[in-house]
Amino acid sequence: MSIIRFIKNWTLPIAMLAGALSYFIYTSIPALVPTRPYVARLIDILQPVLIFSMLFITFCKVDIRDLKLCRWHI
Numbered sequence: 001m002s003i004i005r006f007i008k009n010w011t012l013p014i015a016m017l018a019g020a021l022s023y024f025i026y027t028s029i030p031a032l033v034p035t036r037p038y039v040a041r042l043i044d045i046l047q048p049v050l051i052f053s054m055l056f057i058t059f060c061k062v063d064i065r066d067l068k069l070c071r072w073h074i
Contacts, residue, residue, distance in 0.1 A: 026032060026039075057064070
């Protein structure tokens with residue numbers, strides 16, 4: 001099994017586990033309570049951008065290397 005196939009198969013479970021662990025660690029640290037409104041605002045902005053990026057890259061049939069700026073874009 002190649003490393004690329006291994007990464008593709010395990011990216012989602014590892015990301016889900018990392019997100020859940022990060023959340024529980026963040027909520028269990030009392031010193032971070034004052035930062036919660038700022039983090040909530042950041043998540044409100046960042047979450048739709050990340051979801052759009054994931055869906056765009058997943059369903060777009062364009063190779064990532066082809067997404068570079070050219071002269072005619074300006």
